[in-house]
Structures are given as C-alpha cells and as structure tokens.
Amino acid sequence: MAQILLSGLRRMNRAIAILVGVLLLACVVFVLADIVLRQMGSSLGGTDEISGYVMAIATSWGMAFTLIELGHVRIDILRGRATGGARALFDLTAMLALAVTVTLIAVRGWPVLSRSLANSSRANTPLETPLALVQAPWLAGWIWFALVSWLTFVAALMLIARRDFSASEAAIGTFGELDALK
C-alpha cells in the first residue's frame, strides 16, 4: 500500500517535472525570439515580466519532485550517526516540519490570489496581465507540494510502523545514503 502510493507519487511528479522543464525551455525560446526581434528593431515586449511568472510557477510545481527525489538539502551530522529506528525518527521529524510549513505557505497563499481576484488586479505593465491568471497556477503548485508532503509522510509512517527502515529511508532519507545504496 505505502509502496504503491510512493511509486505513484514518484511517477506523477516525474511527469510534472518534465512539463516544468518544457515550460522553462519555452521561456528560453521566448527570450531568444525577443533578443533577435530587438536586433531587427521591434520587440515582443514583456519578456522580463513573463520570465518572472514562469519562474514562480516552475518553482512551486518543481518542489514536490525535488522532495520525492530527496533533493531538499538536509544537514546530516547527527542523523548520519543514528541507525534504524532513531534515524527514522529524524526523517519523520523533518518530514513533519516540512509538511506543516508547506501547508502554512499554501494557506497563506490564498489571500494573495483572492485579493487579486477581488481587485481584478492587473500588472503595472503595458501587458496588464491579470494577476490571478498567473497566481492561480502558482498557488496550485504549492497546494500540490503540501498534498505530496502529507501523503509521503503517511506512507513513511506506515513503513516505519512495519519497521521497514530501508524502505522508509529510500522514501524520506537523504540523497547521500541513496547513492551509497546503488
């Protein structure tokens, strides 16, 4: 059950990460097009503004993938000395702290979007981008990150309850260990 959940999350986040990468590549193409057009005396305009939105959306949607790939940096000094159940406790604590914090970010992100909706806010630029249009996908990324964090936490909790420490390590450990296992 826990393993099915984890591998499902992994597959989904890989697909999302590829989409995020495609978004970044599209941004590369857009910036290049603008550079070329400027040399010819015209401009698409707003590359700066659009790059900013791409960065915000790419960042929020990439977070859960990095979590699943054990990519968020952790300091291993004490944890590295612990073994078995003690080490699993470190991992659970870290995971819980992360899930709670990310949930808070997602909750506090709602007023940002709702105020933009209420004011029909548009960027102070010639593009006049409706802010809700870019803030909605940004916020959705953080909500997804919060969801994945809790699901991963629950899955790891199930594995640890079964005393399957090597499986929990692979799910919520640190990347150094994972590489060593390979």
Next chain:
Amino acid sequence: MIGYLTLGLLGLLSLSIPVGIVLFLLGFGIDAFFSPFPLTRGLGNLVWSTSNNATLIAIPFFVLLGEILVRSGLATRTYAALDRWVSWLPGGLVHANIATATMFSATSGSSVATAATVATVAMPQAEKLGYDPKLFSGAIAAGGTLGIMIPPSINLIVYGFLTQTSIPRLFLAGLLPGIALALGFVLVTALICAIRPSLGGQRRVFPLSEMIRALAELIPIILLFTMIIGTIYKGWATPTEAAAVGVAGALVIAAIFGGVSIAMLGEAILGTVKITSMIMLVVIGASFLNFTLASAGIGRELQSFLGGLGLSPLAFMMVIVVIYIVLGFFIETLSLMVVTIPIIVPLVVEQGYDPIWFGILMIVLIEMALITPPVGLNLYVVQGARKSGTMSEVMLGTLPYIAAMLAMVVALIAFPQIALYLPDALQ
C-alpha cells in the same frame, strides 16, 4: 534575538530538517516571540514576490546549461583535453579539476552547477589513477566556487539587483580576481604535492603533438563563453537573458560536437528542476526570515552596533569580513547575500568603499561559505557524486583552498585595483 537565532539555527539544522524549512521555522519564531505584529500574514505575498522574479530565472537556465554539457559528453572531453595540458604539474589530475572548473565557470553562473558538472566527469578518474580522495574532491568543491566569480554569475546579478550597481561592470570586476584565485588554487595544489608527492598521484607528461590536438576539444566551450559574454557586452541581451542564450548555445554546440537526444534532454530537465527547486526553497525561506528580522528590528540593532563601534574604515572592513566568515558557516550563500546586502552595503558605502569592489570581496567570502561546514552546498554536491568515503574527507580537502581564498581577501583589501582595474579601464 541573535542568541535565539544561533541556537535555533543550530538546533533545527542538527535535527536534519531541510535547510529551507529551518529558515521558515525561524521566521515563524521571530514572529511569535520578537514582534508584536502578525508577520506570518505576509507569508503568501513574500513567497509570491520572491519567486516571481525574472532575475532568478538565470538559476534554472545555468543549471540546464551545465546538465546539457555533461550529458552530451562535452564536459568529459573538455576535462580530458585540459588534463593533457596541466597534469605535468605536481598534483597531476587535481590541476585538471581546477582548470576544468575555471573553464566551466566562464559559461555557468552558478557554483553549484559548476561543481556538479566537474564532479560528474572527474570522479571516475580519481579511483582509476590513485589520487588522495581528500585533495581530489576538495579541489572540485573549491574550484566549483569560481562559478560565481568568473562571469557570468548569478550571485553578481543578485548583488547588482539589490544594490542598484551595474551588472556588466560587476562581471568585468570579477574576471581578474577569478583568474587570480584559480592560479592561487593551482599554486597551493602544486606546493602541497611538491612537499607530499603521495597526495598527488602520478604526474603525466603528454607529447606536444597530443597537447596541441587536445586544444581542438576546447573549441566548443570557448565558443559558448564567447556567445554568452559577447551578447552581454554587445548590448544585445541583459545578463539574465544571456543565460537563455547559453542554454540555446549549449544545445546547438552539443548537437554539433556531441550528441543530443530526447532521452538525454529529459534527464537534463529532471536534473535542472530538482536543483532549481532545492535552491529556491532555501532562497524563499531566507527571504521570509529576512522580512521577519527586518520587522523585528535586527537591521537597526546591527546598524547601531556597527555604527557605535566608531571604527576606522579598515577596522570596519575587518569586522565585516569576520561577520561574513562566521555567518558563512551556517547560512546558504544566496540567502546570506539577500539577508545581509540591504543592511551591510549602505554602511560599507558610507565608509567610502566602492560598491563594485565590495561586491567582489563579498563574492570571495561567499565562495568560502560554499565550502565551509555545516552548510556548504558544494561539499554536498561533490559528496553526492562520490561513490564512497565520508563527507569529512571533502571538508578536509578544501582547507588549503580556503587559505588561498583568505589570501585573496587580504589582497583585495590591500589592492582594490585587482577588482576595479578592468571596469575602470573599459568604461
């Protein structure tokens, strides 16, 4: 408040909570204990405004550029070519690590990306040729830090952005100190290996014809550097846009000289998204912590403390250097810059120092922070690429290079022209 921060930081970090999350938690603590205002209400806006930032998109672009060079085989061939040229020195292949790092620094704006690129191609060689793992991996971690000194540089873009100084001028200012630092690393390595030859593995001398032939392998990298830097100085692209030029250039060059496939591009994308989100969680956390600290008045505390010391400009600069070295142990580097620049730089300028020069000095200190434990991203990247051995080996291996960086700090303070000559001459 300083006590709370230090204890909280050390305590939470040693619990192995992710670094970015620790910064958020400290911010919540500042809000709860030191500020009468509901700062956490601003959390959403802070996260949005920090990540909705066109300058920061240079981070994923530079990481992607490095990934493309590695996965197309260009990085390996550059490494092999430089090996032909520098392995006759005492220290052998360790010099190739430094030379390759210097070379990639000229195309990448990120130290982590540079270290990751070099570590991936160099590590397989270390075991084959019997090098001391400490010095070998230390040289990669330290050499990688040149990525933010030799232009292009994300950290210099951020510095220019926050201090309203010219980014092309900052890039010019970083060039000579970056090359000097690379030479310093080479010198330190040669000295150590001359004294203790066992550390340096075998020295290898290649015939001149082979050396000349190897030069051809450097053409792709030199082309890429020319493209990136050329578009900035021609005025065709901003420093951030030049990162996009770099990605496109790397793809084209990889297609011509190496190989590009959909599978390889997919792997490069996954690596890029992973590293970018890792960096951004820390950057956003630092931005939130900075916001709570400023609201709780730590800027005023620090400013009145520094102002009240009544120091001479030189003594003042010494204090600043010590502050950065100490903070650099614990704080991730981009966060360290974002948190301190608005407080420190105005004070430094008030003392009569040039903001461009101080940007370069700060970069040396930031480079040091990248390889000092417990929080040193380059240490983790290099350790991550190793198949065996402990983290402490990498840390020990960087010590000689930290000495070279300290010497660079002294040299910059004694001779500001090391940084300012190029931007002044070419203005």
Next chain:
Amino acid sequence: EDLSVVGSWSGLPLHKQFEAPFWNETLPAASGGQINVALTTHNQMNLGVGDVFRLLGDGVYDVAMTVADYAVADAPELEGLDVPLLALTADEARAMVDAARPMVEDIYNARFNSHVLAIAPYPPQVVFCNAEINGLDDLKGKKVRGSGRMTTLFLEALGAEGVNVSFSEVPGALQKGVVDCAITGAGSGYSAGWWEVSTHLLPIPLGGWDSVVTAINLDKWNSLGADTQELIAAQVASEFEAPAWADAQGALENDIACLTGNGDCASGDKRGMTLVEVSDADFAKAREVLVSKVLPDWAERAGGDWAERWNASVGETVGVKIGG
C-alpha cells in the same frame, strides 16, 4: 503607542531628509514620549514594491509609504493621482495632488484598508537622451526607457517605443544605444552618472512626479484616540508633508543646474548636458495626445465614475477634461 513604520527607498533623499527624521525624532518628541516608532524601509525588508500597501491593509505593520504607482496593479484608478505633464512646477503638482486627495483617500479605504496621512513628491521624472533632440516631437521613433504603465502608454502614444531596462543597467543601455532616452528623477540621474552617457536633457515631467503616499492601517487608525489622531495628522502635515514639498522646487532647479551647468549646483560638480527647451506648440500637441488618448484609456481601465470624479477635481485644477 507603538507604531511600526515602513519607509520608502532608504537611499533616496525623501527618506533620508524627511521620513527618517520625522518618524524617528519629530513625532515621538511632539507626542511627549507617548508614541514610539520602529522604522525600517521596504527595500530593507526585501518586500516586492507591489506588496507594500497590501501588507499594510493586512495589518502586518501600522504605517507604510511608497510610490503610489507601485500599487496601481491593485487599483488602476490610482493612476489618476499622478498624470504626466499636467504639473510643471512643484506648486502645480501640489495643487494637483491636493485636488486628488479625497479620491486617493477613498481608494486607500476600499482597496488597502488604510487611511492616507500624506502625499509627498519624489522629484519629477525627466528625460535624459543620448541623441540630439530639440523637442518632444523628436522622441518619435526613439527607444525610451520609461517606468510605470501610464508613462509607457503616453510614450507610445507620442510615437516612441517603450523599453524595459532596470535602473542600474540604464547607463550601459544609453551608451550602447539599446535605448536612446531614459526617464528618471533629475537628482537620481545626476547621482547615478547618467550625464556621462547622455547629451540632452528634457526637463519636463514626462514621467509625472512619482507621488509617495504615506498611509496608516485603518483598524489601527480607528483604534487611536481622537487626540492622537489629531496630533499625528497635524504633525505629518506641518513637519513632514509641507517641508518635503517646500524642498521639491528648489531641488529640481538645483538638479537641473547640476546637470546642465546653468546656475548654482549645491550637490557637487556641474555637468554640461544640453538643456532642451520645449516650445509651446510642442507642448500643446503632447497635451492633446494625453487628453485624447492616454486619459480616456485610463478612464476605461479605472471604470466606474472615476473619470467624472477626476474631471471635477484634478481636471478642474489643471484645466483638462476627459471626454471633451
């Protein structure tokens, strides 16, 4: 009473000469120690400029001040506070801002849950060119770095091309011809060395006066006693707003003298930029574009009855009417 105050750009004269002394010393002293202030600035907090008034409304701090133009994403009707080219002197700008004050108060009540304490000026946003120009007409076809939506739209209506370049990159961009002209405050342009890379100075406020609004969270304001409210309002008006305005005209004249070398320069060495006179005909034409194109566009963005309110207040003061 403790007040947490977020000031405008810490490096600019408005903060250093007026905001910081007022909030740190004048107001606490005038209250006889009843009011304590903790002052920082939005750039020291690393806040996005568009967040300053949003967070004020949420009660994250009590008092905030920044350029009104930064908040127009949430309130397009606020663009009407500072329309380019309508006020040529500080006195005219003051009259325009005073006329707009009731509208601004309503906007801040409704959009940002806050009460307006003061509106002070940044120096007017003038035009630096690295090309020979002899009047407004010559801007046609030039690439111009503007700031803010209304300025950019105005430039485009004049036939120029609006280009987005960050402040620190402007000198390089002017030098290499990435832009031909750039708009900023005369003093900022002087201290940032724009005179090194530009030849002609058009000393008219094509970017407006960049009004800086000081506002207090409405819940906080209502929680204060009537005495305290009166004290703050009176002190802000006489000790912060009035001196800031009194200084504005002199500062503009000084900055232009410094840049062109005509007259006394108190800030440092005189420079030799060419001062471009704008003919009355030229000027009338630009106003025509403003009234026929830029302001009606704004009226549409703002919606509601803002155009009528604007006509009856600001428009009345400066002699301009939207929609005939």
